Amino acid sequence: MSVASRIVVIGVGNEFRHDDGVGWAVIACLRERARGRPLPPGTVLETCDGDPGRLLALWENAALAVVVDAAQADPPRPGRVHRLALDGTPPGPTATSSTSSHGLGLGEAVELSRILGRLPGxxxxxxxxxxxxxxxxxxxxxxxxxxxxVADAVAADVAGHVAGHGAGGERP
Structure with a gap:
């Protein structure tokens, strides 16, 4: 798979902190499904603890990066899913503030990638x-x-990207 068409799906979290393991659980679900319903060839499934440098390395040169992470909200609605898609113009610093349960991580990785010009497509x-x-x-x-x-939505985003429209639309 060429760099221009590289797709990576990253589950962020820690499977030893209950709901913080949701990203890893989605990756495990996608891996299990791959036996009967594989993702497009060359799609990479990864897990990460949320370290900004590791996230940046995982999505570097990707045409599409899909990240699944646990979030905290006030008031919380456990199981509610938020979907954010970033295309074209990178977000400013206020758009990347962390909602992750890790404190540091995804928001910082997006901001660092933006500054370095290394956001995925x-x-x-x-x-x-x-x-x-x-x-x-x-x-x-x-x-x-x-x-x-969430695994269904991720698979739909990947399939939509491969089909050339990648616009996604509303998901869970």
Whole structure:
């Protein structure tokens, strides 16, 4: 796959902090599905702890990067999914403030990529509101219930990009 058509899907989080593992769970779901419903050839599935430098390296030279991460909101609605797509003009600093449960991470990676001129051609972020970010394994019921839906939306974004329209549209 050429650099110009490279696609990467990144699950951000920590599977040992309950709902913070939703990004990893979506990647695991996509990997499991690949046996019967593979993503387009050359699509890379990765997991990351949210380190800005690692995120930048994972999406560098990608035509499309799709990121799935846990989010915190006030008031929280566990399992609610937010979708943000960045095309063309990079966002300014206020558009990249972190909603991640990691404190530092995705917002900082986007801003650093913007400053360095290394944003992917298209960046789609799925932020899933969580209920429990304490130490431990397993997703809360509302977050676990949205994993398949988010995996469907990610697969649709990738397929849409490959088909040449990549506009996405409203997702969960």
């Amino acid at each position: 298209r960046l789609v972020v799925y932020a899933v509101e969580g209920a429990d970010h304490a130490l431990g394994r397993g997703l809360s019921a509302p977050v676990a219930a949205c994993v398949e839906t």
